[in-house]
Amino acid sequence: MMEWKNLDTLTSFEELSKVAEVDLTKVMSGENGAERVKKYSTPMAEGLAYNYAAKKVDDNTLAALAKLAEEAQLSEKFAALYNGEVVNTGEKRLVLHHMTRGQLGDAVEADGVDKRSFYVEQQNRIADFANKVHAGEITNAAGEKFTTVVQIGIGGSDLGPRAMYLALENWAKKNNTFKMEAKFISNVDPDDAAAVLASIDVAHSIFVLVSKSGTTLETLTNESFVKDALKNAGLDASKHMIAVTSETSPLAKSDDYLAAFFMDDYIGGRFSSTSAVGGAVLSLAFGPEVFAQFLDGAAEEDKLSLNKNMLENPEMLDALIGVYERNVLGYPATAVLPYSQALSRFPAHLQQLDMESNGKSVNRFGESVNYVTGPVIFGEPGTNGQHSFYQLLHQGTDIVPLQFIGFKNSQIGTDVVIQDSTSQQKLCANVAAQIVAFACGKADDDRNKNFEGGRPSSIIIGEELNPKTLGALLAHFENKVMFQGFLWNINSFDQEGVQLGKVLAKRVLAHDTDGALKVYSDLLNI
Numbered sequence: 001m002m003e004w005k006n007l008d009t010l011t012s013f014e015e016l017s018k019v020a021e022v023d024l025t026k027v028m029s030g031e032n033g034a035e036r037v038k039k040y041s042t043p044m045a046e047g048l049a050y051n052y053a054a055k056k057v058d059d060n061t062l063a064a065l066a067k068l069a070e071e072a073q074l075s076e077k078f079a080a081l082y083n084g085e086v087v088n089t090g091e092k093r094l095v096l097h098h099m100t101r102g103q104l105g106d107a108v109e110a111d112g113v114d115k116r117s118f119y120v121e122q123q124n125r126i127a128d129f130a131n132k133v134h135a136g137e138i139t140n141a142a143g144e145k146f147t148t149v150v151q152i153g154i155g156g157s158d159l160g161p162r163a164m165y166l167a168l169e170n171w172a173k174k175n176n177t178f179k180m181e182a183k184f185i186s187n188v189d190p191d192d193a194a195a196v197l198a199s200i201d202v203a204h205s206i207f208v209l210v211s212k213s214g215t216t217l218e219t220l221t222n223e224s225f226v227k228d229a230l231k232n233a234g235l236d237a238s239k240h241m242i243a244v245t246s247e248t249s250p251l252a253k254s255d256d257y258l259a260a261f262f263m264d265d266y267i268g269g270r271f272s273s274t275s276a277v278g279g280a281v282l283s284l285a286f287g288p289e290v291f292a293q294f295l296d297g298a299a300e301e302d303k304l305s306l307n308k309n310m311l312e313n314p315e316m317l318d319a320l321i322g323v324y325e326r327n328v329l330g331y332p333a334t335a336v337l338p339y340s341q342a343l344s345r346f347p348a349h350l351q352q353l354d355m356e357s358n359g360k361s362v363n364r365f366g367e368s369v370n371y372v373t374g375p376v377i378f379g380e381p382g383t384n385g386q387h388s389f390y391q392l393l394h395q396g397t398d399i400v401p402l403q404f405i406g407f408k409n410s411q412i413g414t415d416v417v418i419q420d421s422t423s424q425q426k427l428c429a430n431v432a433a434q435i436v437a438f439a440c441g442k443a444d445d446d447r448n449k450n451f452e453g454g455r456p457s458s459i460i461i462g463e464e465l466n467p468k469t470l471g472a473l474l475a476h477f478e479n480k481v482m483f484q485g486f487l488w489n490i491n492s493f494d495q496e497g498v499q500l501g502k503v504l505a506k507r508v509l510a511h512d513t514d515g516a517l518k519v520y521s522d523l524l525n526i
């Protein structure tokens with residue numbers, strides 16, 4: 001029988017906290033280190049590998065983590081999720097984003113339809129629409145082709161799709177699948193929309209309004225901003241806009257759009273990159289085949305997440321090690337450090353994915369938990385981060401676990417040899433150096449120059465960032481976050497914590513304020 005229990009009630013968690021802490025400075029030095037790097041690695045989909053040699057684990061820790069995975073019933077809970085149980089208890093919803101890229105278990109019927117068929121139908125509709133735009137069958141009023149796609153959305157309706165677009169932009173150009181440039185408007189700051197509009201040719205732009213709820217203030221404001229700009233340019237806004245929303249949202253039945261594509265309430269915003277939310281902009285930008293490859297990569301990684309053997313399930317393993325670091329070793333944050341410029345917005349996407357999902361202090365039954373949950377997530381691409389916040393990571397008073405991502409090859413392939421190495425080699429040399437520097441440190445009599453070491457990291461390594469490896473990478477983190485939510489016994493699929501600020505902002509705009517809120521409103525001239 002499946003039981004949802006708090007982490008601190010599990011015997012295996014108690015046992016885990018008694019396992020001796022691994023001293024990375026010892027185990028990662030010399031031949032020991034070489035052996036560990038070869039041993040502590042597990043294959044991911046699409047030729048990626050999750051290497052955890054520089055984590056504070058050994059066979060004893062791993063055995064304790066495996067027991068924890070079993071007692072917490074991680075595989076059973078994942079099965080309950082993809083087989084259509086109401087796992088999102090807060091909102092009383094199913095959680096079906098995996099179905100946008102495959103069928104992991106039973107067919108799930110909801111709202112009177114088979115959900116997998118529904119998501120595939122939307123993908124097909126988007127593919128057909130994108131193909132017609134690329135072929136010049138759907139054009140602007142003057143019969144000219146659209147050249148630019150602009151996504152209007154915020155949170156999950158922006159971060160994932162934007163990060164994925166940037167991740168594949170240069171790959172698509174190099175592989176001759178680049179169809180249209182994409183831009184994104186998210187912030188309600190008027191300078192965001194104004195700057196994007198000033199940078200494009202509106203007459204040849206198609207706008208994708210993305211809002212699952214159809215009620216998000218920022219997105220509706222930016223829609224009006226864009227419609228105004230189109231009107232001022234003498235254009236019919238409804239001929240330049242499509243919508244991605246849920247069938248129950250106010251946008252669904254509007255005549256304001258050329259077409260509407262649907263997702264539903266069973267796909268959380270931050271888990272929506274593989275739904276129509278990412279599908280529309282990515283299919284328009286790179287073609288539906290590229291989007292399909294991205295889905296294939298995610299589907300392959302999802303299959304690995306089914307593995308009951310933790311050592312062959314990179315997502316479960318990553319999640320368990322993260323919980324060990326957070327709840328036993330007491331580390332407060334996690335840095336995501338892709339050594340790939342194309343992944344420049346990937347950490348921002350993971351921030352929402354992880355922190356909006358697992359930033360909770362009550363369990364799935366609404367009771368307070370007596371342990372810490374989701375860590376603070378931040379990150380920047382390497383090597384830029386090295387010249388910014390790595391000082392604190394190497395010598396600061398907090399230990400921050402690190403998640404490196406690196407690829408053997410660049411996407412564009414243009415490179416230069418300076419001092420006997422290419423830029424790509426320099427990039428990769430840096431990530432290798434950082435892992436060892438963080439783990440082993442370096443003793444120095446001058447305390448200011450001393451590196452304690454013992455700072456854990458993992459790395460996901462691949463040949464190249466392409467649609468399939470990107471899909472696998474995305475699914476890895478989505479599933480990791482989900483497994484951690486199961487371990488903490490929290491609901492990773494709602495986000496009540498964003499509501500209070502929205503309510504107060506409405507009061508400010510309605511001039512219904514007193515006390516501190518009134519004074520801040522006056523100071524900001526509202």
Ligand SMILES: O=P(O)(O)OC[C@H]1O[C@](O)(CO)[C@@H](O)[C@@H]1O
Nearest residue numbers: 155156157211212213216269498
């Ligand atoms: O797609 P929507 O409904 O506009 O929501 C956008 C974002 O707003 C949030 O609900 C938070 O306010 C996110 O979870 C979501 O990704």
